[in-house]
Amino acid sequence: METLIFIPAVLFFLLIMPPLMLGLIAKTKAFVSGRRGPPVFQPLHDILKLLGKGAVYSETSGWIFRLGPVISLSAVLMAASLVPLFGAPLISFNGDAILFIYLLALGRFVTILAALDTGSSFEGMGASREAAFSSYAEPALILIFASLAIHSGSLSLNRMFSSGQRVFPAASVLLAGSGLLIVLLAENSRIPIDDPNTHLELTMIHEVMVLDHSGPDFAFILYGAQLKLMLMGVLWIRLLSPSWAANPFFLTLSLCGLAIFIGAIESSMARLRLIRVPQLLIAAVCLAAFGLILAVR
Amino acid sequence: MIYPWSLPGAAFHLGVDPLSAAFLFLVLVVGFCAGIYGEGYLSASSGHIAKAPARFFFATLVISMAFLVCARNAVLFLVCWEIMALSAFGLVSLEHQKEEVRKAGKLYLLCTHTGSLCLLTGFAFLWRNAGSFEFSAFLAAKPLSMFERASVFWLFLIGFGMKAGFWPLHIWLQEAHPAAPSHASAAMSGIMIEMGLYGLLRFFSILGPVSISASVFLMILGLFTAFFGILFASMQRDFKRLLAYSSIENIGIILAASGLGCYGISRGNPALSLLGFSAAILHTLNHGFFKSLMFLSAGSVYLATGTRDIESCGGLQKIMPGVSAFTAIGSLAICGLPPLNGFTGEWLLYCGFLQMGYRREIIFFSLAAAVLSLIGGLAVITFSKFYGLVFLGKARSESAQKAKDPSSLMLIPMGILASLCLGIGLFPGLATKAAFFAAADISRSTPLIFSAGLQKWSALLDAVGLMGAMVWLLSALLWSIKKTSLKKRPVAREMTWGCGFTAPTPRMQYTGSSYSMPATRIIDGPLVKKEFHSPNGYWPQSSSFHSRVPDPALDTWLPKLTTPLEGLIAWPKKIQRGKLQFYLLYAAAFLIVILLWKL
Numbered sequence: 001m002e003t004l005i006f007i008p009a010v011l012f013f014l015l016i017m018p019p020l021m022l023g024l025i026a027k028t029k030a031f032v033s034g035r036r037g038p039p040v041f042q043p044l045h046d047i048l049k050l051l052g053k054g055a056v057y058s059e060t061s062g063w064i065f066r067l068g069p070v071i072s073l074s075a076v077l078m079a080a081s082l083v084p085l086f087g088a089p090l091i092s093f094n095g096d097a098i099l100f101i102y103l104l105a106l107g108r109f110v111t112i113l114a115a116l117d118t119g120s121s122f123e124g125m126g127a128s129r130e131a132a133f134s135s136y137a138e139p140a141l142i143l144i145f146a147s148l149a150i151h152s153g154s155l156s157l158n159r160m161f162s163s164g165q166r167v168f169p170a171a172s173v174l175l176a177g178s179g180l181l182i183v184l185l186a187e188n189s190r191i192p193i194d195d196p197n198t199h200l201e202l203t204m205i206h207e208v209m210v211l212d213h214s215g216p217d218f219a220f221i222l223y224g225a226q227l228k229l230m231l232m233g234v235l236w237i238r239l240l241s242p243s244w245a246a247n248p249f250f251l252t253l254s255l256c257g258l259a260i261f262i263g264a265i266e267s268s269m270a271r272l273r274l275i276r277v278p279q280l281l282i283a284a285v286c287l288a289a290f291g292l293i294l295a296v297r
Numbered sequence: 298m299i300y301p302w303s304l305p306g307a308a309f310h311l312g313v314d315p316l317s318a319a320f321l322f323l324v325l326v327v328g329f330c331a332g333i334y335g336e337g338y339l340s341a342s343s344g345h346i347a348k349a350p351a352r353f354f355f356a357t358l359v360i361s362m363a364f365l366v367c368a369r370n371a372v373l374f375l376v377c378w379e380i381m382a383l384s385a386f387g388l389v390s391l392e393h394q395k396e397e398v399r400k401a402g403k404l405y406l407l408c409t410h411t412g413s414l415c416l417l418t419g420f421a422f423l424w425r426n427a428g429s430f431e432f433s434a435f436l437a438a439k440p441l442s443m444f445e446r447a448s449v450f451w452l453f454l455i456g457f458g459m460k461a462g463f464w465p466l467h468i469w470l471q472e473a474h475p476a477a478p479s480h481a482s483a484a485m486s487g488i489m490i491e492m493g494l495y496g497l498l499r500f501f502s503i504l505g506p507v508s509i510s511a512s513v514f515l516m517i518l519g520l521f522t523a524f525f526g527i528l529f530a531s532m533q534r535d536f537k538r539l540l541a542y543s544s545i546e547n548i549g550i551i552l553a554a555s556g557l558g559c560y561g562i563s564r565g566n567p568a569l570s571l572l573g574f575s576a577a578i579l580h581t582l583n584h585g586f587f588k589s590l591m592f593l594s595a596g597s598v599y600l601a602t603g604t605r606d607i608e609s610c611g612g613l614q615k616i617m618p619g620v621s622a623f624t625a626i627g628s629l630a631i632c633g634l635p636p637l638n639g640f641t642g643e644w645l646l647y648c649g650f651l652q653m654g655y656r657r658e659i660i661f662f663s664l665a666a667a668v669l670s671l672i673g674g675l676a677v678i679t680f681s682k683f684y685g686l687v688f689l690g691k692a693r694s695e696s697a698q699k700a701k702d703p704s705s706l707m708l709i710p711m712g713i714l715a716s717l718c719l720g721i722g723l724f725p726g727l728a729t730k731a732a733f734f735a736a737a738d739i740s741r742s743t744p745l746i747f748s749a750g751l752q753k754w755s756a757l758l759d760a761v762g763l764m765g766a767m768v769w770l771l772s773a774l775l776w777s778i779k780k781t782s783l784k785k786r787p788v789a790r791e792m793t794w795g796c797g798f799t800a801p802t803p804r805m806q807y808t809g810s811s812y813s814m815p816a817t818r819i820i821d822g823p824l825v826k827k828e829f830h831s832p833n834g835y836w837p838q839s840s841s842f843h844s845r846v847p848d849p850a851l852d853t854w855l856p857k858l859t860t861p862l863e864g865l866i867a868w869p870k871k872i873q874r875g876k877l878q879f880y881l882l883y884a885a886a887f888l889i890v891i892l893l894w895k896l
Contacts, residue, residue, distance in 0.1 A: 054786035058793040060691055062614045064625070067772075070779065074771035075635075078764055093760045098647045099635060101670070103768070106634045109677050113625075116685030116807075117614070118793045124685075124807025131681060132816035135674020139667035146663035149651050201796060211794050215786070216779045274815070285667070292663055 006087060009248050013085050017252070018226035019043035021233065021259040028263025043226065047219045055215035060119040068114025069213060069220040072107035076224045076231075079103040083231050084158045084238065086248040092158040097145045100157060101138060104187070107224065108134055115209040122201040126208035129274065133193065133205070136281035137186045143288035144176045144183075147295040148239075161238035162246075168295065173240065175291030180236050182284035186277075188229040191266040193277050203271075233258045306430040307372035311364070315734035316502070319578055320366040320495050322731070323585045326717070327487045328359035330710035334593050335480035337706030341600055346391050346478055354387035355481060362488060366495055371420045371430040378416065378492075382409040382460075385489055388481035389473045401469075401476035404851075408469040412459030416496075419452035423503075435503045450507060453500045461493025463552060464522040465850035467545045471529075472851070474541035475605065479596020482537065486544045487589030491581050494551055498574070501555070502739040506562040513661070515556030520668045523549025527672050531679040531813040532825070532846045535605045537595050539683060540588070543631065546672065547584040551577045553665070554646045558740060567742035571750045572649045574736035575729070580642030582728055583721065587630040587639055590714035594624040597707060598687060601700035607683065607809045612692040619702045621688045623715040628680040630718040633673055636765030638721035641729070641758055643669070648754075675816065682812045691803040723766050725758040810844065824849065 023040035030037025039045075057065065081090040082100050112131055115123040148160040151168050186193045189206035201208050210221050237254045238245045245251050272280060300309035313321065335355055339348050357380055365377035386409070390402030422445055424430055427438035441449065455466065462470045470490070474482045501507070507515075526545030533539040554577035561570025597620045598613065599605055614621040630637035650666040692698040702708065721728045733751045742750065795801050825844055832840040847853065872883070 051782060052786075054788055055783055056789045056791050059790050060612075060793050062689070064614065064689060067776075070775045071768070071772045074768050074775055077771055078768050091760075091764070093757055094652070095644060095648050095757055095761070098644055098651075099761060099764060102633070102635050102640060102644075102673075103764075105632075105673065105677060106629075106636070106768070109629070109632060109634055109681060112677075112681045113685055113689065116681065117689040119612075119690030119801075119803070119806050120793045120795060121805050121807045122794075122796070124690075124812060127681065127685070128678075128807065128812040129815050131674075131678045135671060135678060135816055138670040138674045142667045142670040143663055146651050146666055150659055150663075155648060155652050216782055220775065220779075278815075278818075289664070289667075293660060296659055 010085060010090075013230075013248075013251075014080060014227070016044065017255060018223065018230040019047060021230055021255060022226050024256055024259035025263040025266065028260045029267050032264070032267035043222070047223050050214075050219035050222070051216050053215040055217060057214075058118045058120075058212045061114075061117045061212070064110075065114045065117040065212075066217070068110045068117070069217040069224070071110045072114075073220040073224040075103045075107035075110075076227050079107075080227055080231055082157050083234055084161055085234060086246055086251050089158050092156050095155045097149065097155050097157050097160060101141055101145075104228065105134070105138070107228075111209060111221070114213070118212045120212065122204075122208050123211060125202070126205050129205045130189075130209060133186055133277055133281060136278055137183045137284065140179050140183050140281065140284040140288045143285065143292050144180050144239075147172060147176060147288070147292040150292075151295060157235070161235060162242055169297075172291045172294040175287045175294065177236065177240055179284045179287035179291060180232070180239060182280060182287070184229070184232040184236055185262070185265070186281055186284075187232060188225065190229075190262055192269055192272045192280065195271040198271075203274075230255065302372075304372055306424070307376075308370050308431065309373060310369040310431065311367040311373075312369045313367055314738065315731070316495075316498060316578075316736075316738060317366045319582065319731050319735040320491070321363060323491070323582055324359065324362045324366065324488050327585050327589045327714075328362070328484060330713050331355075331480040331483040331487070331589055331593065332359065334483070334596070334707050334710040335478070337704050338478060338480050338596055338600065341703060341707070342478070350387060351391055351478065351481070354384040354391075355484065358384035358388065358481075358484060358489065362492055365492060369432045371424065371432070371435075375413070375416065375420065378496075379413060381489065381492065382413065385409070385473075385477075385481075385485055388485070389477045391478060391481070392476070395476075398476040401472040405469045405473040408459055408466070412456045412466075415452045415456030415459070419449050419456060422449050422452070432499075432503060441504075446504070449504065450511065453497065457493040457496040457500070459493070461490050461497070461548050461552070462522075462545050463518060463548065464525050464545070465854070467522070467526070468848065468851040468855065470545060471538050471541040471848060474544070474592075475535055475537040479537075479592055479599060482540075482596070483589035483592035486541065486592055487585045490544060490548060491551075491585060494548065494555070494577070494581055497552075498555065498577070498739055501559065506741075507559050509560065509563045512556050512559035512563055513658070515559060516553050516665060517556075519549045519551070519553030519556055520665055520672075521549070522552060523547070523672050524668060524675075525549070527675040527679060528817060529824075529846065529848070531675055531682065532810075532817055534607050534809060536598070536607050536610075536683055536687060537592070537605050539607070539679065540591050540595055543591075543676070543679065544584075544588055546676065547580065547588065547631075550643065550646065550669070550672070551580050551584070553669075554580060554642070554649070557646070557649050558736070562741060567740055567746050568750050569649060570740035571733065571736055571742045571747060572645060572754065574739050575732040575750075575754070576642050576645035576649055578735045579645060579728060579732035582732065583630070583638040583642050583718075586714050586717045586721070587627050587637075590623060590627040590711060590718065591631060593707070593711050593714070594620050594627060597703045597711075598700070600703060602694070602696045604694065604696060607686045609694040610687040610692070610697050611690045611694075611803060611806065612688075612697060613700055614688045616698075616700050617688075617702045619708045620711070623708075623711045624684060624688060626715040626718055628684045630722070632676045632680050634677075635761070636719075636722050636768050638718045638725070638728070640765075641721065641725040641761065643673070644758070644761060645754065648757075678813055678816050682809050686809045686812070690806050693803050693806065723762050723769075725762045726755050729755045729758050 022043040027037050079100050082096045112127040115127040149155050152159045194205040298311040302309050361377045361380035368374040386406050389405050392398045423435050427434040459466045523546045526542050530539050530542035558570045558573030630639040633639040633643040650662045737747050828843045830841045
């Protein structure tokens with residue numbers, strides 16, 4: 001009976017929740033600016049529609065461009081199999097936290113190559129920024145994982161993000177949580193690092209990398225990005241309240257809450273200048289490092 | 298195997314233990330692949346390179362390294378070391394018609410002999426203590442005094458570090474690798490510099506534990522070397538120079554892992570030490586395979602386009618499909634990304650830094666892991682730049698448009714190396730086992746700890762490999778879904794989106810220097826030298842901008858050190874006039890002095 005509920009619940013989480021979060025973010029932003037906004041299921045609808053479309057490929061591009069979205073989505077999907085949602089993750093072993101970070105890096109690497117394959121200077125620019133900013137964000141993530149690994153005595157996401165015997169100090173949670181939030185916003189190209197709604201190619205980061213993708217390729221990319229946002233959101237919620245997150249309803253509600261929170265951040269501030277972004281990310285590294293120091297004491 | 302030798306103290310003593318076996322395997326595989334590739338390279342390079350010396354020096358290089366890792370006698374070890382160093386010199390200066398090659402060759406020769414001198418002195422210390430040049434005698438001898446231990450440690454660190462390229466002893470690397478023909482660079486970067494690490498590991502097993510502060514120093518030195526290497530790699534335009542700097546990075550990672558191993562010994566934690574040394578050896582094996590693959594593909598690109606400038610290549614993916622596919626595999630591996638072999642060693646190192654129980658220096662280790670991930674991020678920038686600008690997009694020069702895939706004699710060795718990278722990534726079990734067996738002696742772990750460690754980590758690495766296999770399977774599944782859904786629908790080919798601009802030229806593509814700029818901007822201020830001649834006056838005639846990245850150790854600090862030295866040795870130079878008359882005068886003066894003295 002339990003598996004009967006478990007499997008549809010996991011499928012719901014992996015298939016419906018990521019686009020739903022995006023829809024909620026858009027709805028929140030529309031609400032704040034006094035518009036009605038698209039329905040919350042619009043992102044899901046977009047993906048389904050894109051899957052059923054043909055494709056346009058750039059004349060410059062070759063097989064890397066066609067392979068990029070496929071490998072990047074499968075890397076994110078494998079990363080998803082390591083994240084504990086409300087129960088245990090599908091796969092869990094000691095050291096999978098490092099694998100999680102590197103699977104996301106693999107997805108990024110092939111997306112960057114696909115962007116460079118079009119020979120467009122816009123996409124080269126976006127690729128360069130994405131590569132640079134995530135190389136600053138990764139150390140912060142490692143430091144947060146390190147402080148959790150010290151406490152749980154294990155390097156697997158499942159043990160690190162579950163309620164253990166040892167109590168993680170509240171100050172440390174606060175610092176690591178704010179660090180993780182910055183990393184979450186950076187890795188998923190949200191304001192204040194990147195504005196997904198911008199209409200000028202020169203100022204985009206992630207969006208400009210995927211300008212030339214279309215049809216199913218674009219659907220894979222959109223879904224991969226949304227899934228990544230949800231996975232990091234789950235980790236964030238589990239970091240703040242590991243004991244409650246085991247409840248699927250609580251997790252769903254708090255993910256929706258996180259989406260609204262991100263929407264509120266995006267409505268309340270503008271994007272940072274590109275030169276300022278590394279400073280924000282270094283701040284995240286420092287927050288994570290202080291969290292680590294407090295966790296060890 | 299022992300044969301007597303007429304040299305005093307020497308014996309032709311060979312032996313193979315797991316540590317030797319791991320390195321011997323690496324030497325033979327990479328030597329074989331690079332050698333076969335070299336034949337194709339030499340015949341395709343249409344007489345630029347003298348064939349006979351290239352073959353001779355390559356053969357002596359590989360043979361001397363094979364004997365080096367098996368040597369059990371210090372004299373034999375040094376003889377092999379010297380033959381290896383000299384053959385590499387021969388390979389570096391093959392194209393000695395070029396000024397820059399001669400310069401690189403001289404620099405290399407100076408560096409390698411400085412290193413050899415340190416090794417000679419170090420072995421002399423050991424000999425004085427043990428009374429014999431046999432390695433077994435070194436092991437059995439009474440422990441060294443404090444002063445001797447420290448001197449031997451530093452001498453070996455400098456001697457082996459000069460060959461391996463630890464910062465700031467790396468100065469010859471980025472000059473010599475671009476100068477040598479590519480199969481030689483592959484052998485030099487893939488195996489020769491790792492002989493320095495072999496020597497260091499062998500020395501750790503002979504000399505026993507080093508102090509905690511020394512092992513922490515090794516870790517910091519390793520991480521700094523790695524960071525320095527990858528930072529400079531990301532800023533290079535010459536792709537062989539880029540690969541040389543990336544070798545410095547990988548050597549640094551291996552040194553950090555060895556430092557972790559030493560730390561484990563000195564803390565009395567053999568399980569940690571086993572993990573550290575195994576990570577070092579596993580990454581050494583992996584680096585040997587992917588780095589030689591990358592140098593071979595760099596050679597193919599150089600041969601096909603005639604340039605080593607990243608900014609003049611581009612679009613090779615379509616006209617060189619074979620090389621481009623193998624290089625893609627190599628690039629993924631060299632970034633340490635999961636389904637390939639580069640990840641396995643780095644993963645072990647991360648686990649060693651972050652796991653293995655609660656330790657006193659845990660903050661240091663967490664920061665070390667963070668630095669390692671920063672290095673990984675910079676590696677992604679470096680190699681997406683290398684692959685993206687050389688193989689993807691459009692050709693930026695005429696010669697890059699006419700490039701072709703090389704002969705199968707050159708492609709097959711690359712294929713072998715690429716499949717090794719893929720294979721170790723998917724089935725890391727065998728390579729892990731080899732690394733653990735090789736690390737067993739150095740780490741002084743008991744059989745119980747050894748078998749427990751081997752079982753635990755090889756099972757975990759198998760899980761990593763399985764995850765990698767699932768990434769490939771899932772990709773295949775998604776690919777087939779995409780193919781079937783696109784079959785019934787229109788697929789068009791259009792121009793790349795250019796904001797409505799419809800006449801793009803290849804020169805409008807993003808450049809490599811701009812590509813790596815955002816990442817390095819906050820650090821590179823003093824590192825990049827810019828020469829800017831701005832347009833002047835109302836009718837400016839000419840203006841130019843040129844930026845280069847000099848190596849701080851070689852181009853900035855070394856001259857500061859050598860200028861006073863040169864002043865010191867300048868005065869004996871004055872009597873060397875190069876004129877026969879002066880020398881006759883000296884001889885006559887000498888004779889007169891002798892005569893007067895005798896009177």
